[in-house]
Amino acid sequence: MSQIGDIGALGRHYLQAESYGAAAFCFYRAMLEDRESGNAWNGLVLSLSLMRKEQDSQTALARFALQPNLPYDRDLIAFAMMLWQQNPRALSEWVRGVVNHHSPSGQDKETLNELADDLERSYGQLVERHGEDALRAQGMLSLEEYAGRRLELDWLMDETFDQIINQVKQWIDSSDTEAVLAGVRLLCMLPDPRSEKMLRRVCRNEELDGKVRTHALLALRWLGVRGNARxxxxxESFVINLDDPKPELTVSVPAAYKPALDRMKLWLAKQQGFVTQEEYEGHASTDEPEMPEALAAKVSEAEIPAIYQEVVHMLVRAAYDKYYPLVPTVRETRYWAAALLMLMKDYVEGIGESWTYGEPEQEETAVRHRNWLLSGSPDYYDNIDAAKKMRAAFNG
Incomplete structure (x- = not known):
């Protein structure tokens, strides 16, 4: 097997072991050695996406679409549609790039061309309504601009491991939260004994933000470290087994909160008339982890804007990161759902939109849950106010 094959296979091994940072490093190196390796590009995008590195995922996807002579990869279409769902310009250019450079055949080519046509029309309508400059100010970049951005891993092309490690050490020593967090997120992709040592120190440093310490623990796992970490x-000092972390250690919304999120959507579906009061009570009053299939089908008909859901996801993740592993056990999920709905309502009304669903259930336990969630995002209402001003400027 060639060296490229070896490192690509190692990347797949790390990917399957949920060591996403080590996997990203391997796939990036494999891509540098052979830019026409479909396996390397696929693995790089997947690894970055699983770490929720959205900007780097977009950059890698953009470069992928503009790289000639790659094999057509249908699997990456879903990633592109997810990452650029708010940017029809970049998505249309990405689809055109895949058609022109990767030679899909038959029905796939026809479908992709039709999709690109639709996206170009959508972007044209946005330009007519708002103007290209306003759209650009909102972050609606071209595919070339995404591709031209710097990946964190691009440092490997310009500097040695020693230089990168020394720079990250300076960030961590600065104690600036954003700088330390940037260093932590980079170290998880640098397979070197010094990376592990620095991340373990961050986990134990109580002078650093709680979120940073949790992310350092997660970075150890993404780096491929297993066994115990403090x-x-x-x-207090806690020992976490990185082979099977308890509580769950994740960059996404922890699975324990899924029943609460389901009940949040169930309530919104009830308020929109898709679910009866009896159906709502029949499930909301229990802590059953899974929603019955028939009820879930009704809930899926309700219109719940993705941005509203992402806001509450962000609040859950922020509080969880701050306090981990001292996170509450999620019981009486109805009240957790009510807490999320209170905060969602505050967001919707705060940015100047109408909340048409009525008042969420008010209960003392729900208020306590809301306050716990807010403690992880003390600038929540300031951010809402900033979003309102940005929307006002965009809409003229």
Whole structure:
């Protein structure tokens, strides 16, 4: 097997082991050695996406579409549609790039061309309504602009491991939260004994933000480290088994909160008339982890804007990251759902939109849950106010 094959196979091994940072490093190196390796591009995008590195995922996807002579990869279409769902310009250019450079055949080519046509029309309508400059100010970049951005891993082309490690050490020593977090997120993709050592130190440093310490623990796992690791929170030391972290260690919304999110959507579906009061009570009053299939089908008919859901996801993740592993056990999920709905309502009304669903259920336990969630995002209402001003400027 060639060296490229070896490192690509190692990347797949790390990917299957959920060591996404080590996998990204391997796939990036494989891509540098052979830019026409479909396996390397696919693995790189997948690894970055699983770490929720959205900007780097977009950049890698853009470069992928503009790279000639790659094999057609249908699997990456879903990633592109997810990452550029708010940018029809970039998505249309991405689809055109895949058609022109990767030679899909038959029905796939026809479908992609039709999709690109639709997206170009959508973008044209946005330009007519708002103007290209306003859209650009909102972050609606071209595919070339996405491709030209710097990946975190691009450092490997310009500097040695020693230079990168020394720079990250300076970021961590600065104690600036954003700088330390940037260093932590880079170290997870640098397979070197010094990376592990620095991440373990961050986990134990109570002078750093709680979110940073949790992300350092997660970065150790993404780096491929297994076994025990210590994390300090609230003046206590906790040992976490990185083979099977308890509580769940994730960059996404923890699975324990899914029943609460389901009940949140169930309530919104009830308010829109898709679910009866009896059907709502029949499920909301229990802590059953899964929604019955027939009820889930009704809930899926309700219109719940993705941005509203992402806001509450962000609040859950922020509080979870701050306090991990001292996170509450999610019981009485109806009240957790009510807390999320209160915060969602505040967001919708705060940015100047109409909340048409009525008042969420008010209960003392729900208020306590809401306050816990807010404690992880103390600037929540400031951010809402900033979003309102940005929307006002965009809409003229």
């Amino acid at each position: 994390i300090h929170k609230m003046g």
